[in-house]
Amino acid sequence: MTDTPMREPTFLVLTALAAGPQHGYAVIEDVARMTDGRVRLRAGTLYAALDRLRTDGLIEVDREEVVQSRLRRYYRLTGVGETRLAAESSRLRQQATLAEGRLRARHDLGGAPA
Amino acid sequence: MTDTPMREPTFLVLTALAAGPQHGYAVIEDVARMTDGRVRLRAGTLYAALDRLRTDGLIEVDREEVVQSRLRRYYRLTGVGETRLAAESSRLRQQATLAEGRLRARHDLGGAPA
DNA sequence: GCAGCATATACCGATGACAGGTATATACGC
DNA sequence: GCGTATATACCTGTCATCGGTATATGCTGC
Numbered sequence: 001m002t003d004t005p006m007r008e009p010t011f012l013v014l015t016a017l018a019a020g021p022q023h024g025y026a027v028i029e030d031v032a033r034m035t036d037g038r039v040r041l042r043a044g045t046l047y048a049a050l051d052r053l054r055t056d057g058l059i060e061v062d063r064e065e066v067v068q069s070r071l072r073r074y075y076r077l078t079g080v081g082e083t084r085l086a087a088e089s090s091r092l093r094q095q096a097t098l099a100e101g102r103l104r105a106r107h108d109l110g111g112a113p114a
Numbered sequence: 115m116t117d118t119p120m121r122e123p124t125f126l127v128l129t130a131l132a133a134g135p136q137h138g139y140a141v142i143e144d145v146a147r148m149t150d151g152r153v154r155l156r157a158g159t160l161y162a163a164l165d166r167l168r169t170d171g172l173i174e175v176d177r178e179e180v181v182q183s184r185l186r187r188y189y190r191l192t193g194v195g196e197t198r199l200a201a202e203s204s205r206l207r208q209q210a211t212l213a214e215g216r217l218r219a220r221h222d223l224g225g226a227p228a
Numbered sequence: 229g230c231a232g233c234a235t236a237t238a239c240c241g242a243t244g245a246c247a248g249g250t251a252t253a254t255a256c257g258c
Numbered sequence: 259g260c261g262t263a264t265a266t267a268c269c270t271g272t273c274a275t276c277g278g279t280a281t282a283t284g285c286t287g288c
Contacts (some may be wrong), residue, residue, distance in 0.1 A: 005121070007119070007121070007274060007275075008119040008209075008275095009274080009275070009277095010274080011209065011213070011242075012209070014213070015209070015212055015213040015216060018213060018216035018217055018220065019216050019219070023236080023237095024236070024237065025234095025235060025236050025237080034212060042275075042276055042277065042278085043236085043237075043238075043239095043240085043273080043277095043278095043279095044239075044275075044276070044277075044278080044279095045239080045275055045276070045277095046237095047237065047238060047239085048238095048239095048275080049274085049275090050272075052274085067235090067236095068235085068283065068284060069282085069283055069284085070235065070236055070237085070282075070283060070284085071237070072235095072237095073234070073236090073237080080221070082217065085213055085217060086203055086213075086214075088213070088219055089209075089210040089213040089214050089217070090210070092206040092207070092209055092210040093206070093207060093210040093211075093214075095122075095125065095126070095206055096203040096204070096206040096207040096210065096226040097199075097207075098129055098148060099125070099128070099129040099132060099199055099202070099203040100200075100203050100207075102129060102132035102133050103196065103199060103200055103203070105133070106132065106196070112169075112188070116261055121245060121246075122246095123245080123246070124231095124233065124245080124246095137265080137266095138265070138266065139263095139264060139265050139266080155246095156246075156247055156249085157248095157249095157250095157265090157266075157267075157268095158246075158247070158248070158249080158250095158267085158268075158269080159245080159246050159247065159248095160266095161266065161267060161268085162245075162246075162267095163245085163246085166245085170252085181264095181265095182255065182264085183253080183254055184253075184254060184255090184264065184266085185265070185266070186264095186266095187266080187267075188266090200271095221258065
């Protein structure tokens with residue numbers, strides 16, 4: 001079963017990599033930018049997520065660079081990861097639509113219907 | 115900070131209650147129906163979530179009934195819960211839109227852009 | 229010339245939501 | 259009497275995430 005619900009940080013890491021290959025630290029910054037600073041990935045969270053996603057085949061190492069004597073490991077979304085991200089997005093959208101529909105119905109009827 | 119990301123089962127419990135007061139077992143069935151059988155809440159997951167949501171003031175006990183000598187405790191969404199569910203829905207929709215936009219851009223350019 | 233900060237990867241312990249199972253009790257069909 | 263559906267509740271394990279720390283380099287201000 002691949003349908004274990006993905007947590008928010010993991011989803012955002014995949015979304016970041018959907019824009020193209022990025023290294024870990026850049027992902028942290030991208031996620032912060034995407035969420036208007038609301039989600040600030042911890043180093044522990046990020047690298048654990050990258051390892052997990054790599055083990056699951058959703059991402060893979062794109063290339064490694066050395067910039068100013070510091071290693072930069074770039075990650076890339078795989079085909080499987082792309083499919084998985086699309087499925088997760090669709091699920092999120094459906095659930096949002098569902099909840100919004102029910103919330104709207106409450107107000108249309110002027111209270112909680114039995 | 116109330117913006118701790120809500121997990122899927124919890125979100126679905128709130129969505130179920132958004133339709134009107136329901137008792138625990140009915141919530142399990144409603145969630146299964148809503149998700150086409152994909153999400154089958156365990157008893158442990160549900161009642162723990164109900165306790166947590168009640169502690170956090172997102173839901174409250176609506177009434178208690180005894181049907182065929184069995185207790186039925188009905189829960190109701192509070193105003194706080196309604197606001198919270200609306201916020202979560204909006205967040206889910208935004209993230210879905212973001213991911214979908216990036217996935218679409220990949221294909222428009224025929225590959226992962228740098 | 230060193231303190232502090234940004235960059236960059238990596239490990240570690242604690243927390244907490246959830247899965248899975250079990251216990252309880254009643255009513256119904258077989 | 260046994261299994262199943264209804265209904266609530268507890269308990270143990272797992273695992274993603276949080277928060278912190280360690281490592282190392284280069285830049286800026288003092």
